[in-house]
Amino acid sequence: MKKTISLILFSIFYFTQANAQFGYAKKADIEKFKDNKLIVVLFNDSTYNASIQKAVQRFWNFTGSFEFVHDSMMKQYAKGDYSYLIFTKSKRSNKLKAKLCSSEDDFNGLVVTKKYKKRVNVTEIIASAACSNVIDTLDWYPELVRSIQILNNYFSYAIQAKGEKEIVNTFMMANYPTDLSIIGNKRLIIETGLLQMKGKENPEQLVGLTVDEVEKEDIYKAVLTQDPDIIYMYHIMSEKYCDKIFVSAANSEVLFFLSSPASDPCKCTAKDLKTIKSKIDKANK
Numbered sequence: 001m002k003k004t005i006s007l008i009l010f011s012i013f014y015f016t017q018a019n020a021q022f023g024y025a026k027k028a029d030i031e032k033f034k035d036n037k038l039i040v041v042l043f044n045d046s047t048y049n050a051s052i053q054k055a056v057q058r059f060w061n062f063t064g065s066f067e068f069v070h071d072s073m074m075k076q077y078a079k080g081d082y083s084y085l086i087f088t089k090s091k092r093s094n095k096l097k098a099k100l101c102s103s104e105d106d107f108n109g110l111v112v113t114k115k116y117k118k119r120v121n122v123t124e125i126i127a128s129a130a131c132s133n134v135i136d137t138l139d140w141y142p143e144l145v146r147s148i149q150i151l152n153n154y155f156s157y158a159i160q161a162k163g164e165k166e167i168v169n170t171f172m173m174a175n176y177p178t179d180l181s182i183i184g185n186k187r188l189i190i191e192t193g194l195l196q197m198k199g200k201e202n203p204e205q206l207v208g209l210t211v212d213e214v215e216k217e218d219i220y221k222a223v224l225t226q227d228p229d230i231i232y233m234y235h236i237m238s239e240k241y242c243d244k245i246f247v248s249a250a251n252s253e254v255l256f257f258l259s260s261p262a263s264d265p266c267k268c269t270a271k272d273l274k275t276i277k278s279k280i281d282k283a284n285k
Contacts, residue, residue, distance in 0.1 A: 025126045027167055030158045033112065033126055036083045038066040041074065041116065045098035048087065051140035056085075059148045062155040074116050083126065084116040092237045093133045106238040108133055110147040127154055130236045130243070142220035146234075149252035180255065180283040182248065189214045189222065189232045196267040206273035208280065222249035231255065235266045242266035246276065 040056055042049040053068055060066065066085075069077055087100045090108035103111065103120040109131040114124045129150035131143045161167050187210045188203075195213050197203060203211040209231070222230040230249035235242065242264040246256040256276050260266075 025158075025167075027158065027161060027164050029114070029126055030155060030167075033083050034063055034155070034159060036063070036065075036081045038063050038085055038112075039074075039077050039082050039116070040066055040068045040085045041101075042068055042070045043087075043098060043100055044071075045100075047137050047140050048098050048100070051144050052085075052087070054141060055144040055148045059145055060152065062152050062159075078116065084113045086111055086113065086116070086120070087131075088120055088128075090133065090236075090238055092239065093135070095134055106240070108236060108238075110144070110151065112151065127151055129154075130245070132234055133237055139216075139220065142223045146223055146247065146252045150247075150254060153251070153253065180280055182253065183209070183231065183255065183280060185209075186229055186231045186248070187212065188246075189219060189230060190268050191216050191219060191233070194233065194235065194267045196265065196269050198270065201270045203268075203270075203273055206270055207277050211273075219249075223252070226250045233268055237262060237266055244268060244272060 038060075040052060042052070049068075056066060056068075087098075088103040088107050088109070088111050089096050089098075089100045090103075090106045092106070093108045096108075101111075101118055101120060103125075104122045105120075105125070107128060107130065109129050111120055111128040112126040113120055114126060115121075117124070129147035131147055132139070135143055158167050188207065189212050192213045192215055195203060195211070219232045219234070221227075222232060227249040231246055232249060233244055233246050235244045237243075240262050242260050242262055244258040244260075244266065245254060246258075247254050256279065258272055258275065
């Protein structure tokens with residue numbers, strides 16, 4: 001349970017700002033959500049639909065009841081004990097051609113809401129899990145596998161929380177970092193072109209882990225095989241922020257979440273690796 005606290009920090013680190021990752025859900029919302037049927041909304045994009053169906057069927061484990069419903073049929077699901085899983089497309093993801101939903105909060109990824117709308121109101125968000133800004137046809141499935149697992153992890157933690165206090169940002173921030181023992185001797189892989197070192201900077205010495213640059217396809221392979229020995233970085237960009245997220249390939253545990261202004265080139269730097277090393281060292285004391 002401790003290790004999932006880092007996921008919650010990632011999810012609500014900017015709770016009070018416009019890009020709040022987990023909306024304004026209270027524990028009562030989450031407890032009610034567990035008992036609701038989850039309506040997984042499909043759109044006019046066959047690749048997205050096939051990918052979200054497969055990801056939910058294989059990896060979703062928080063609620064036992066879910067149903068796949070096309071956007072055109074949503075009127076009959078407007079009332080009742082339902083929650084909705086949708087994809088909202090951010091303004092920085094203009095290469096995504098699929099006609100999906102959008103959000104008041106500029107967000108690219110899966111969102112669980114209390115109501116279904118084409119444009120999501122922030123206060124109706126129960127939870128969300130970010131995907132990469134650029135998603136090609138073959139990328140949908142591994143991107144959605146990661147997001148589904150991130151949502152599972154969040155809800156599993158939140159439902160066990162003792163009270164409201166434990167799922168708000170101030171509590172999470174005060175208790176971070178937590179148990180990072182799952183890192184062990186894992187290998188950190190970063191997509192080619194996203195590792196920005198200067199001069200003689202050595203990434204392995206900076207972070208204390210084996211570090212390799214790989215193609216994006218290798219990262220997706222680690223996700224799909226749930227490789228227990230791999231940690232990887234992915235990044236997302238909104239109108240205001242660059243977020244660099246470090247995740248375990250197995251079960252998509254979010255380990256580190258580093259945020260900076262949108263003007264940041266959004267690459268993994270020596271400063272980022274030093275920050276991670278300091279958190280690991282502190283956790284091991």
